[in-house]
Amino acid sequence: MQLIGMMDSPYVRRVAISLHVLGLPFEHRSVSVFRHFDEFAKINPVVKAPTLVDDGGAVLVDSTLILDYLDRKVPAERRLLPEDLATRTFALRVVGFGLAAAEKTVQQVYERELRPAERQHEPWFERVRAQMHAAYGVLEQLVASRGDGWLCADRITQADITAAVAWRFTQYMLPGALDAVRYPALTALSARLEALPEFVATPLE
Template identity: 30%
Template sequence: MRVLYHLPLSPYARKVRLVLAEKRLPFELRLEKAWERRPEYLELNPAGTVPTMVEDNGLVIPDSCVICEYLDEAYPDSSLMGRTLAERIEVRRLTAWFDGKFAQEVTNNLYGEKYLRRLTRRGNPDPSSIRTGFTALRYHLDYIAWLAENRKWLAGASLSLADFAAAAHLSTLDFLGEVDWTISPQAKEWYARIKSRPSFRGVLADRVPGTTPPDHYADLDF
């Protein structure tokens, strides 16, 4: 069976889980406490990050972006990367936006500072990072709302990797109770739509020791 080394709340691992589920590719999850830098894991992925995927045939694929590009090339049915060159540019641009800019401005501040820092015993969160994270989250929810108002899905007419990248980050923050959905009804409507897909069930069933998600986390009519 295909194996995905992950952390339950890693948005990058969640993105890959969503894509695998959407493509109906079975996989087994293995918890990898990346910060422990386990030598056997570093051999699979010298960067030491999660996720890393290992295919049945032994092919090792590290890095969520590399995995998603690979999955669309190896299993092109129900492609999530767009069809035309212009569509593919927009899917990749927005995926890079969420995994780059959103991650740096929001996820790293609210998941990284507030949650990961505690988990890895690196001291108390920096209050200014948390303020920066919440301010940036409002601005990003507005951008998602603008995209969702003007398009069926974030990158255009079709569901794509861009939706899963965005939803993965937001689902992690939502698990931690950090998202005030009243800020943007349009962003909430888009998130409710993607959250209702069968591919989302695994992510909504996640539970981690010491943190209880808010009641609305797994509620499809939140």
């Protein structure tokens, strides 16, 4: 399998980490949707990261759909989204708010770095920033409710991965935007997971 995209994307990184956790061999190709547009278009004409090319040559897009596919390649007891409905629902809540926080981070970065200064709309920027903090506020409560262990089981799941990846991504892209004092549970979760071999093997850069 080939994973196409840059690790500075939270969507690419959560797929890469999940591949490592699941023990699925893959080749990572650091192709940028900005700097290598034409090269990326030859793999996926939509130029969307992450893109996964499976061993049969099928091209898959969207991190959530890719992760669903990867979960089906391993036995149920090893899947990163739990099978039990109640546990799965909690995991999906964490993943959903984590992805929302990452999305609102991306929107802020695009507004500041890609849109010309004279066309930037401050009320829109403030709204998106508030949405990001709202998402992290809910995520902080969900993570704190599970103490210091794994969020959904006696092992790492997609909830742990996505929450930690989103948190680290915002810290990286928006330095100083997140106060560790305001989000102690997320800060602790991130520190613990970023020390894992699967996270170390996929540095955000």
